[in-house]
């Protein structure tokens with residue numbers, strides 16, 4: 001379950017930012033996750049609750065924002081939206097796609113005290 005490792009990574013970022021941004025508690029975290037990151041939101045919430053226990057982020061809400069995945073289609077020579085990694089191009093039906101975004105996982109916003 002790689003969600004546990006991701007949750008630990010998120011907590012690490014929150015703790016590092018706490019010293020630069022001077023906050024003591026994290027109330028809510030907005031996370032942007034691309035559809036190709038292969039993250040199960042329920043599993044990530046559960047993992048985050050576990051790793052945040054006893055830290056500055058204990059009991060913080062995790063708000064997961066799904067973003068869009070995009071790929072560059074060679075035959076169409078343009079950027080198209082895809083739902084999954086091996087989807088065909090929605091315009092020409094071809095498979096000569098290079099994924100350009102959709103794998104990201106980043107902290108978009110924080111609510112802190």
Ligand SMILES: [Zn+2]
Nearest residue numbers: 073076089092
């Ligand atoms: Zn195409």
